[in-house]
Amino acid sequence: GAVVSQHPSRVICKSGTSVKIECRSLDFQATTMFWYRQFPKQSLMLMATSNEGSKATYEQGVEKDKFLINHASLTLSTLTVTSAHPEDSSFYICSARGASDTEAFFGQGTRLTVV
């Protein structure tokens, strides 16, 4: 399958700071990127969907000014958690899909801990 690389895998940051998470498709052009959040023992919660060159579409309840998503190229999308707080601590996962693909491929995930 196609490879999606997500970085960093773990990050610890202080409350009030911002954290950027990168998601790269290594061997295909990702026309659509999905960003998920997963709290312990819960399923994936879709935060937003982004198409290359367009503004992201956020799910209800997700603050677009707090979770900034940029999908400026066909191989890179970033999620920036701004002014992070302890309640933002979670497992963030991206997935990417090409124009002709049905399956979306997942990155490795990022464990964010805000202290």
Add this chain to the structure above:
Amino acid sequence: GQNIDQPTEMTATEGAIVQINCTYQTSGFNGLFWYQQHAGEAPTFLSYNVLDGLEEKGRFSSFLSRSKGYSYLLLKELQMKDSASYLCASMDSNYQLIWGAGTKLIIKP
């Protein structure tokens, strides 16, 4: 509406067979995915069904009945490493995935 149901937890014995069921209600249904997720890791793709019937891939098989809104994942010859959560997800006509809460599978020796 959009809804996915699967059992919260199942227990099985090493070497045995287990079937994990999933029922869905999805507008513009466009296929059903099964993913495996080990604790602390991202999901990994197992199967995709869009037509009725059974698809077999080694020890894992997946079944779909579109008329019944039902799918199952069948795991044979269970191994300890199969202990994980199994996520059922349906795809709608906009290619969006609707995720189930996952079934935690516990394998006992």
